[in-house]
Amino acid sequence: MATVIKSYEPTFWDKLYLPALVKGLAVTLRHFFKKKITIQYPDEKYVPPEGYRGLHRLNKYPDGRIRCVACEMCAAACPADCIYIEPDSSPWDGGKERYPVRFDIDLLRCIFCGFCEMACPEEAIELTEIYDFSDYTREDLIIDKGGLLDVYELTKDKNYYSRGAASQESEAATSDQS
Amino acid sequence: MDLLGFSIICAKVLLVFSATMLTVLLMVYAERRVSAFMQGRLGPNRVGPQGIFQPVADGIKFLMKEDIIPNGVNKPIYLLAPAMLLIPALMTFAVIPFGSTLTVLGREIPLQVADLNVGILYILALTSIGVYGLVLAGWASNSKFPLIGGLRSAAQLISYELAMGLSIVSIVLLAGSLKLNVIVEDQQGYLLSWNVFKQPLAFLIFLVSVYAETNRLPFDLTEAEQELVGGYHTEYSSMKFAMFFTAEYANMVTAAALTVTLFFGGWDVPLLNEASMGVLGVILSVLSFIFKTAFFLFLFIWVRWTFPRFRYDQLMKLGWKVMLPLALINIFITGGYLTLASLR
Numbered sequence: 001m002a003t004v005i006k007s008y009e010p011t012f013w014d015k016l017y018l019p020a021l022v023k024g025l026a027v028t029l030r031h032f033f034k035k036k037i038t039i040q041y042p043d044e045k046y047v048p049p050e051g052y053r054g055l056h057r058l059n060k061y062p063d064g065r066i067r068c069v070a071c072e073m074c075a076a077a078c079p080a081d082c083i084y085i086e087p088d089s090s091p092w093d094g095g096k097e098r099y100p101v102r103f104d105i106d107l108l109r110c111i112f113c114g115f116c117e118m119a120c121p122e123e124a125i126e127l128t129e130i131y132d133f134s135d136y137t138r139e140d141l142i143i144d145k146g147g148l149l150d151v152y153e154l155t156k157d158k159n160y161y162s163r164g165a166a167s168q169e170s171e172a173a174t175s176d177q178s
Numbered sequence: 179m180d181l182l183g184f185s186i187i188c189a190k191v192l193l194v195f196s197a198t199m200l201t202v203l204l205m206v207y208a209e210r211r212v213s214a215f216m217q218g219r220l221g222p223n224r225v226g227p228q229g230i231f232q233p234v235a236d237g238i239k240f241l242m243k244e245d246i247i248p249n250g251v252n253k254p255i256y257l258l259a260p261a262m263l264l265i266p267a268l269m270t271f272a273v274i275p276f277g278s279t280l281t282v283l284g285r286e287i288p289l290q291v292a293d294l295n296v297g298i299l300y301i302l303a304l305t306s307i308g309v310y311g312l313v314l315a316g317w318a319s320n321s322k323f324p325l326i327g328g329l330r331s332a333a334q335l336i337s338y339e340l341a342m343g344l345s346i347v348s349i350v351l352l353a354g355s356l357k358l359n360v361i362v363e364d365q366q367g368y369l370l371s372w373n374v375f376k377q378p379l380a381f382l383i384f385l386v387s388v389y390a391e392t393n394r395l396p397f398d399l400t401e402a403e404q405e406l407v408g409g410y411h412t413e414y415s416s417m418k419f420a421m422f423f424t425a426e427y428a429n430m431v432t433a434a435a436l437t438v439t440l441f442f443g444g445w446d447v448p449l450l451n452e453a454s455m456g457v458l459g460v461i462l463s464v465l466s467f468i469f470k471t472a473f474f475l476f477l478f479i480w481v482r483w484t485f486p487r488f489r490y491d492q493l494m495k496l497g498w499k500v501m502l503p504l505a506l507i508n509i510f511i512t513g514g515y516l517t518l519a520s521l522r
Contacts, residue, residue: 018382021485028484031216038220 047161048129053112055130056105056143057151059123065092066149067124070100074116074125082109083116103145108138128155182285190291191272198271201475202427203233209427209479216483237420245416248319255318260414260421263311266304267428273297274435275359277445277464280457289445289464290359297358298346301436302339305391308429309335312393312400312410315422319413327409330490331400334390337497338397342387344505345380348512349373349440362444372448374441379508381441383501388433390493393426394478396485397493434474435467442470 013019039046048054059067070087086102089095116125128151135141143151154160207222207230214221223229247256277289294300309331316328350356352373353364365372374381390397401409411422438444445463488496 024484025480028216028480031218032212032480034218036215036220037218040220 045132045161048131052129052131053114053117053127055107055128055133055151056110056116056148057126057128057155058103058145058148059126059152060149066099066145067122068100068103069122069124070098070103071121073119073121077115077119078110079113079115080109080111082106100145103148105143105148107133107141107143129160130155186285186287187291190287190289194271194276194291195268198268198428198431199424201431201471202424203237205427205430205475206233206236206423208475212476212479213483216480240417240420243416245418248321248413250320251413252318252320255314256413257418259311259315259318260418260425261311262314263308264421264425264428266308266311267425267432270301270304270429270432271435273300273358274432274439275362275444276435276467278460280460288359289460293357293359296356298350298356298361302343302346305429305432306335306339308425311425315414316400316410319410321413323406323408323412324410327400327402327406327412331393331410333490334393334397334399334493334497337494338387338390338501341383341497341501341505342391344502344509345377345383345387346440348377348380348505348508351509351512351516352376358439358444362439362446365443366446372441372443372446377441377508377512379504380512383505383508384440385437386496386501388437389478389481390497392429392433392478394430395482396488398487399490399493402487430475430478431471434471434478437474438467438470 061067070085072085072087075081075083075085082105084102084104084106085100087098088101090097090099112127114127117127125148130151133141210232211221211223211229221229222232225231225235247253272291273294275288275290275293280287280289312331313328316324316326316331319325349361353361355361355364361373370376389395393400398409400406401411403409406412411419414422445467447462447466
């Protein structure tokens with residue numbers, strides 16, 4: 001079926017352009033008074049939404065014992081192959097349990113897919129909302145077991161970015177490694 | 179002229195010069211802040227309270243930068259061009275009255291550096307000379323983008339200067355004088371006595387021409403970044419570039435002040451007789467002038483972020499086929515009205 005398209009005939013006011021100009025000016029003036037969307041980063045920090053996949057952490061039991069049993073499911077699930085675990089028999093429970101002696105994650109290789117989190121049977125490894133953990137060397141961006149446990153301490157209250165700038169020592173997470 | 183009169187004039191020159199330069203600085207700051215605000219950003223807010231010292235930091239940066247003179251430029255003209263642009267831009271302000279007459283110890287001091295009896299001709303002449311700076315910079319740079327920019331500004335000049343001049347002619351017809359002071363005094367009195375209400379068409383033509391004259395968007399064809407890198411100042415660096423920058427903003431300040439003077443009653447405060455109020459009236463008149471000028475400076479930035487750039491042929495068409503005929507018709511109507519009014 002043929003549709004008749006009416007061609008647009010500009011009216012006198014359209015041809016004058018002045019009302020259109022005023023309308024345009026009104027739009028920009030409205031934006032002038034609108035709320036600004038800039039977040040002034042080091043002073044204010046963006047709070048990521050629930051479920052954001054950032055820096056990893058290793059969870060602990062309330063008594064302070066590490067949850068990880070060094071089953072290496074996460075390392076197996078990791079598509080980037082960035083998790084290195086060295087298991088050993090635990091110093092507690094008479095050595096019946098396994099625990100990781102070393103637990104290193106190469107943050108430069110990690111693609112933050114969250115598969116390790118899903119693979120973990122003990123809910124030991126988790127991704128946190130921390131997104132600003134840059135550093136100066138490649139070595140510093142390999143986070144070890146101690147570092148991962150420190151991240152747990154920093155993020156267990158789930159308010160890492162909203163509790164104010166002073167206590168945000170995200171460097172502690174990555175550079176406190178020896 | 180006695181010594182006192184001479185020193186008063188020196189003081190006025192100094193005052194106007196420093197006020198213009200200060201406005202230029204504030205304008206650089208305002209440009210960045212207002213631009214940011216209109217885009218939902220914050221803009222520079224780190225240097226000093228609310229970033230107010232940002233232009234100072236910019237100036238220091240310009241001074242520290244390496245001053246590069248490219249090979250193959252026409253050196254004398256290349257060095258002269260920024261000054262050719264800046265000096266006329268600053269000189270124009272000399273004839274603009276920025277307040278009513280101040281009377282101190284029986285001596286009348288008109289708040290205007292020079293009350294030339296050909297004030298408007300002087301302004302038109304100087305703004306035209308300013309374009310030489312652009313053209314020469316474009317030519318002396320020995321580079322294609324500045325050359326195109328310079329040529330564009332020349333073409334822009336001839337398509338706009340006429341309409342602008344003709345729109346002013348109708349104002350001159352109304353006031354019966356080329357003196358800017360007389361034009362301002364002509365607009366005193368009741369609220370609708372400003373020329374913008376008497377000559378709305380002339381005002382529109384003048385406003386559009388002013389944007390072309392100062393190379394501001396939507397008519398910034400001479401420095402269209404997307405097409406010409408930087409336009410006429412592509413090959414300039416350091417303080418020479420800053421001079422172009424300053425000249426551009428000084429031109430804007432002058433253009434805004436001129437718009438106020440010609441169409442918005444200059445220093446006139448509506449419904450107020452400044453002359454009868456002594457010093458207070460003078461202060462009010464100066465404040466009114468500053469306020470109006472500030473509004474037009476804001477309009478410059480406002481328009482910049484509202485309207486896209488005109489294409490080259492569109493600009494020519496607008497200048498020659500729309501504004502010039504309109505300005506001519508406006509003169510005939512004004513002249514006809516004045517003739518009829520005098521016959522009666």
